[in-house]
Amino acid sequence: MIADRLASMAALIRPKVSLAVAAGSLFGALYHGHLHGGVQMGAAFTAAAGAFLLCGGCSALNQVQERGRDARMARTRERPLASGRMTPGRGALRAGLFGGAGLLLFFLAGGWPVLLAGLAVVAVYNGLYTPLKTVSPTALLAGGVAGAAPPLTGWLAAGGPVLDPHILGVTAIFYLWQVPHFWLLAEKHRADYIRAGFAVLGPGLDPKLRAGLMGVWVAAYFTALGCFAGLAGPASLRAFVPPVLLLAGAAAAWLAASDHPRPALAAMHCSLPLGLATLLLATT
CATH class of the missing domain: 1.10.357.140 (UbiA prenyltransferase)
Known part of the structure; x- marks a missing residue:
């Protein structure tokens, strides 16, 4: 009990x-x-x-x-x-x-x-x-x-x-992460969402166009995260972390645009802690 x-x-x-x-x-x-x-x-x-x-x-x-x-x-x-x-x-x-x-x-x-x-x-x-x-x-x-x-x-x-630009930059990255994360999750469970009466992204759109829009948003998130980590991160990691994030972002955006939400979601889940850890290393 x-x-x-x-x-x-x-x-x-x-x-x-x-x-x-x-x-x-x-x-x-x-x-x-x-x-x-x-x-x-x-x-x-x-x-x-x-x-x-x-x-x-x-x-x-x-x-x-x-x-x-x-x-x-x-x-x-x-x-x-x-x-x-x-x-x-x-x-x-x-x-x-x-x-x-x-x-x-x-x-x-x-x-x-x-x-x-x-x-x-x-x-x-x-x-x-x-x-x-x-x-x-x-x-x-x-x-x-x-x-x-x-x-x-x-x-x-x-x-x-x-209104400090440091925290505004972080919240912007969180926002860019949130939207494609939940859209990709909705795509993963699209039939479930439709059955329950929730509005899903572009049921009238061509699936390729719908997936392409998700890929664009995923790319925007990774680009913002990579640039922010490069600007605020320590010099010792600037040659490593931003390129890794941008390359991962290109792969995740391609996966999302190709209608493969699972690996795209996994890439997004792994990327945020890496980018945030870089910001903390920059200021210690």
Whole structure:
């Protein structure tokens, strides 16, 4: 019984996704600390914990909102709300508890700027992106804004200004990563998404043109990441990391344009940590 409840809770908050969001927030705090001569570890880890909990809360609320559609999809029909193992009321209560705890930690980590950033994430992800998913595939352009926020929350918790070009560059890279990542994921599960009533990219478009558009966006992400790593990275790695990222980007863009989403997704997953690690090495 306890194991089943823990499994349901894990499915509700999606710990892998929440941990990735927490890592993004922690990176933002570390990046600010390296650039400005010291890391406030208490604030950094408090913000990261807040990001984990807030992401779990947003995930739970999303599953409350989409429980009927999740039940029609093979990849999500075993989620606790979609399968009926958890009532919408309990799901909403858990979403409020996780989300509220995350927002409280955000406030403790950096005051009102971080709290407002967290509230903006909820408004965009659950208030805008989730309902728009059934209307247009361009909803991902809004969802990418929420997905780009984690490093900004850590940066703000460390005392950094919101308009600093360093963190704006990082959030832009996160945004460019988010959109093709979810579009490629949607392509991988296209039949599932259509069955559930979600809008998918260009059902009326020629498949080759649709794949080509994805390839262009993937190329834009890798180009931005490679250039940023080259400009901000240490001189000892500038001859190595940017070319590797650009070559990997060319391969990933070709795979995406050739309608091979799995290896393109794998390349994107591997590239972001490499590029971010380069930024931290540049400032130590």
